[in-house]
Amino acid sequence: MNVFDIIGPVMIGPSSSHTAGAVRIGRTGLAILGEEVRRAGIGLAGSFAQTYRGHGTDRALIAGLLGMFPDDERIRDSFDTARERGLEFTISEVKIPRSHPNTVRLHLAGGSGKECALQGASIGGGNILIQSVNDMETEFSGEADTLIIAHKDMPGMIALVTSLMAEREANIGNFKLNRPHKGFQAVMTLEIDGPLDAGTVEKLRGLPHIDSVVYLRANRG
Secondary structure, three states, rough: OOHHHHHHOOOOOOOOOOOOOHHHHHHHHHHOOOEEEEEEEEEEEEHHHHHHHOOOOHHHHHHHOOOOOOOOHHHHHHHHHHHHOEEEEEEEEEEOOOOOEEEEEEEEOOOOOOOOEEEEEEEEOOEEEEEOOEEEEEOOOOOOOOEEEEOOOOOOOOHHHHHHHHHOOOOOEEEEEOOOOOOOEEEEEEEEEOOHHHHHHHHHHOOEEEEEEEOOOOOOO
């Protein structure tokens, strides 16, 4: 039995962390980039680096970057599909101190020249935790709709965003702020209950001192 034969809507077998979780991390990277991936640098750490060939982690990550779900039968052929779609990728082993054993770093580029980077871990049972986006610390699972808002670190920014969310009756279930250096760029990560309409996202993008807004729909597939 090929390892991919055990991937389905209900995750069974010992490799859900290495396959289903990897697909979900790839899909999250695709969503953050916001366009078709043309180039991908994949750095695998810990157990991912040691066992990725046998468990199909490499193919699973590429499948996610191509937009596949964990139960897609095409995962086993994702390298071929990547070549057909013009997705170039490299896979390397990296050391990430104090990281979860199943950790990957992705550096992605689209056809428009847009780039993004993220670090994520597959934490068991197909569940994931995204730990950084564009070198800014985050912490979200993809199980809830999520906003990633990059902005200038200025007084009142949290109130500005959360007031708009309250006005639009969007409930915040989890909130995290990271600012590596005072007064420069900061990132808010908000997990919310239920979907946002396009108008709310556009209003957020139009707020003063907002650099970018990424809206990720819940990754339940």
